[in-house]
Amino acid sequence: MATATEFRTCPNTGLKVDLAAERLIKANAVVAIVFLAIGGLFGILVAFTRWPAVHLLPADWFYLALTAHGLDVLLVWIIFFEIAVLYFASAVLLNSRLAAPKFAWAGFVLMVVGALITNVAVLQGDSSVMFTSYVPMRAAPNFYLGLILFAVGALIGCFVFFGTLVVAKAEKTYEGSIPLVTFGAMTAAIIAVFTIVSGAIILIPTWLWSYGLIPDIDPVIYKLIWWGMGHSSQQINVSAHVAIWYAIAALVFGAKPLSEKVSRMAFLMYILFLQIASAHHMLVEPGLSSEWKIFNTSYAMYLAVLGSMVHGMTVPGSIEAAQRKNGYDRGLFEWLRKAPWGNPAFSGMFLSLLMFGFLGGISGVVMGVEQINLIMHNTLYVPGHFHATVVAGTTLAFMAITYVLVPLIFRRELILKGWARLQPYVFGIGVAGNSLFMMGAGTLGVSRRHWDISFADASLPFDYPAAAFLMMGLNGISAILAMLGGLMFVIVVVGSVFFGRKLGADEKVSLGEVAGSGRAVASYGSSDTIKIPGTAVLVAIFFIAFVLYYFVNWKYLSEIWPMS
Amino acid sequence: MALTPPSERIWWKEPIAKIELTWILIAFCWGLIMFFMMIYWHGAGEQNLSNETYRIKPEVFAERAQAMIDEYTVREEEGFPVVRPPPGSDVYLIARLWMWWPILELEKDQSYRLHLSSLDWQHGFSLQPVNINVQVHPGYDLVMTIKPDVAGEYGVVCNEYCGLGHHNMVGKIYVVE
Numbered sequence: 001m002a003t004a005t006e007f008r009t010c011p012n013t014g015l016k017v018d019l020a021a022e023r024l025i026k027a028n029a030v031v032a033i034v035f036l037a038i039g040g041l042f043g044i045l046v047a048f049t050r051w052p053a054v055h056l057l058p059a060d061w062f063y064l065a066l067t068a069h070g071l072d073v074l075l076v077w078i079i080f081f082e083i084a085v086l087y088f089a090s091a092v093l094l095n096s097r098l099a100a101p102k103f104a105w106a107g108f109v110l111m112v113v114g115a116l117i118t119n120v121a122v123l124q125g126d127s128s129v130m131f132t133s134y135v136p137m138r139a140a141p142n143f144y145l146g147l148i149l150f151a152v153g154a155l156i157g158c159f160v161f162f163g164t165l166v167v168a169k170a171e172k173t174y175e176g177s178i179p180l181v182t183f184g185a186m187t188a189a190i191i192a193v194f195t196i197v198s199g200a201i202i203l204i205p206t207w208l209w210s211y212g213l214i215p216d217i218d219p220v221i222y223k224l225i226w227w228g229m230g231h232s233s234q235q236i237n238v239s240a241h242v243a244i245w246y247a248i249a250a251l252v253f254g255a256k257p258l259s260e261k262v263s264r265m266a267f268l269m270y271i272l273f274l275q276i277a278s279a280h281h282m283l284v285e286p287g288l289s290s291e292w293k294i295f296n297t298s299y300a301m302y303l304a305v306l307g308s309m310v311h312g313m314t315v316p317g318s319i320e321a322a323q324r325k326n327g328y329d330r331g332l333f334e335w336l337r338k339a340p341w342g343n344p345a346f347s348g349m350f351l352s353l354l355m356f357g358f359l360g361g362i363s364g365v366v367m368g369v370e371q372i373n374l375i376m377h378n379t380l381y382v383p384g385h386f387h388a389t390v391v392a393g394t395t396l397a398f399m400a401i402t403y404v405l406v407p408l409i410f411r412r413e414l415i416l417k418g419w420a421r422l423q424p425y426v427f428g429i430g431v432a433g434n435s436l437f438m439m440g441a442g443t444l445g446v447s448r449r450h451w452d453i454s455f456a457d458a459s460l461p462f463d464y465p466a467a468a469f470l471m472m473g474l475n476g477i478s479a480i481l482a483m484l485g486g487l488m489f490v491i492v493v494v495g496s497v498f499f500g501r502k503l504g505a506d507e508k509v510s511l512g513e514v515a516g517s518g519r520a521v522a523s524y525g526s527s528d529t530i531k532i533p534g535t536a537v538l539v540a541i542f543f544i545a546f547v548l549y550y551f552v553n554w555k556y557l558s559e560i561w562p563m564s
Numbered sequence: 565m566a567l568t569p570p571s572e573r574i575w576w577k578e579p580i581a582k583i584e585l586t587w588i589l590i591a592f593c594w595g596l597i598m599f600f601m602m603i604y605w606h607g608a609g610e611q612n613l614s615n616e617t618y619r620i621k622p623e624v625f626a627e628r629a630q631a632m633i634d635e636y637t638v639r640e641e642e643g644f645p646v647v648r649p650p651p652g653s654d655v656y657l658i659a660r661l662w663m664w665w666p667i668l669e670l671e672k673d674q675s676y677r678l679h680l681s682s683l684d685w686q687h688g689f690s691l692q693p694v695n696i697n698v699q700v701h702p703g704y705d706l707v708m709t710i711k712p713d714v715a716g717e718y719g720v721v722c723n724e725y726c727g728l729g730h731h732n733m734v735g736k737i738y739v740v741e
Binding site: 134136140158179181219257259302305317365378445450461543554557560562564 | 565567568569572573576580581587592594595598599601603607610613615641642644662667680684685686687690692693695696698700701702703706708710712714724727728730731732735737
């Protein structure tokens with residue numbers, strides 16, 4: 001088998017690139033971006049409907065669009081892209097052939113077919129059950145069937161990744177331990193296996209139930225296991241996008257992890273503790289004890305949060321150390337001021353880091369406090385939080401790495417470089433607005449997944465405060481920005497892939513715009529040479545914001561009706 | 565680089581920089597504080613969700629609610645009975661497609677044992693403007709002791725999607741002096 005594999009040599013790195021792996025990376029990334037565009041379109045319809053002054057769609061179409069939006073962006077776009085990342089982090093980074101490319105294609109086909117089946121089921125109109133499809137509400141059987149096929153396909157992708165790790169080790173394509181980025185991808189793949197198994201445990205019975213073959217499914221158990229899939233899949237995203245942060249820091253700055261040990265331990269925390277986060281969705285459910293909720297919602301005393309807080313220092317820290325090494329050593333922040341803010345790979349990555357930490361991370365931990373969840377559960381605060389993690393965090397990081405993958409893997413030069421330069425800012429600011437204004441509306445009590453917050457046809461009158469309507473309007477305006485940013489991304493990337501100048505076989509790609517990047521930095525980094533005062537200040541600001549916001553919410557909680 | 569195997573083969577023996585170690589310790593301690601804060605609030609705080617839950621058949625829950633409605637209805641409003649049960653008693657609020665039934669009238673600073681359950685799909689009890697949000701499941705009777713401490717008119721919005729009439733599902737609770 002090994003002899004039949006065709007390779008090209010990457011002019012930038014000298015690594016052998018398995019052409020089969022390259023084709024698979026391309027296919028998965030392209031399909032991912034197609035679904036990002038579709039899901040994004042549904043998203044804009046949702047945002048415009050929730051903008052009270054616009055109120056675009058009728059109710060049935062709104063709930064349909066909302067179901068499709070969650071499905072296509074939260075699941076399909078992200079998982080397709082993650083499969084591309086897995087193949088890149090294994091075959092390409094390890095200088096190896098991809099294990100079993102035929103199986104990888106079979107997985108790809110299953111995922112495409114599954115995504116299409118579920119999308120068709122949703123568009124037919126009798127499966128507007130939201131992405132979460134809580135029983136006893138029932139979708140058409142094909143809704144569940146498509147998800148199951150998609151999951152099986154993704155599982156095959158994970159095993160091709162594991163297989164490639166084994167092949168690379170056996171064929172000695174690299175020396176020593178796997179790179180940190182591959183380690184991060186492996187973390188994602190391990191969590192993915194857990195995620196998909198949880199999904200199978202709950203979706204297969206639910207599919208049979210939708211045919212009437214199983215009499216009923218307990219709604220609390222359904223939710224518990226479903227979120228074993230639903231929340232864990234967000235932890236795949238976190239692992240994958242943190243790995244991408246490290247990858248971009250390395251590509252653009254030649255940055256080296258401050259400490260391999262610390263960064264790998266932080267990934268390990270994800271594997272060990274993230275899966276129990278199903279509890280985040282169960283904090284105000286009947287039938288579960290407070291002891292269970294407290295242990296699980298805190299990831300066993302916040303150990304997975306610890307992992308993220310560690311990455312929050314080590315990623316910017318490694319950039320700072322590299323920049324100081326490259327000569328930007330003045331003051332606290334010269335390294336950051338002189339960073340290549342016009343390079344979309346860097347700006348996208350750094351915005352992703354900031355917004356994931358400050359908006360998504362803090363709000364997630366606060367919302368995940370057992371008691372504080374009482375004042376946030378199922379309000380718009382929840383989508384506010386996860387648009388910061390999944391869109392500003394994961395999606396923006398994926399967009400950022402795409403700007404690197406286009407020249408490296410697709411071998412095309414980017415077109416519309418000016419657009420590319422602006423894109424992370426337009427998208428990032430838009431999504432930050434979505435996130436903040438939804439959280440604001442949620443704090444004012446506004447329900448998520450709700451067609452009409454003016455309650456015009458309700459049986460009894462009720463009014464949310466006027467400020468809530470303002471928030472929803474601002475959210476709509478932010479959504480326009482995010483839509484433009486998304487559109488710019490799709491146009492630049494799809495345009496480059498089809499019409500960008502083809503790069504010659506020996507043509508090196510310039511990735512960093514920083515003098516001296518990519519060289520030399522690999523030799524420092526031992527404990528006594530690290531000087532990262534700027535990162536220390538950033539981390540201190542983050543920590544103060546975190547502590548203050550945490551206790552402010554306890555104060556809010558203490559003001560509601562006493563209950564026990 | 566993070567894209568290549570670690571340059572020191574025995575990377576796990578490299579020392580950790582002081583600044584990283586400091587941050588790990590701070591973050592770890594902060595995690596412990598947050599963890600014990602939840603436990604502390606169960607003792608010292610007044611806002612904790614009850615752990616008292618029973619399995620119940622929807623028809624049984626409906627019967628119990630009806631018994632309360634028959635006994636304590638004081639008036640009618642828009643076709644909804646307004647029920648004023650005595651302080652300390654068991655109070656039932658039915659969630660169903662697409663209404664909260666009945667309207668409750670409670671006395672300020674008095675405790676009630678509020679029972680929440682759904683007769684059909686999942687619903688979300690979202691009491692506004694205080695912003696108390698609790699999930700309501702069919703087959704589960706969640707019993708929470710509440711003590712309204714501000715008089716006024718409260719809306720009960722459904723904040724779990726429950727089909728096409730979801731956004732019309734609004735109930736009401738009065739808190740009177």
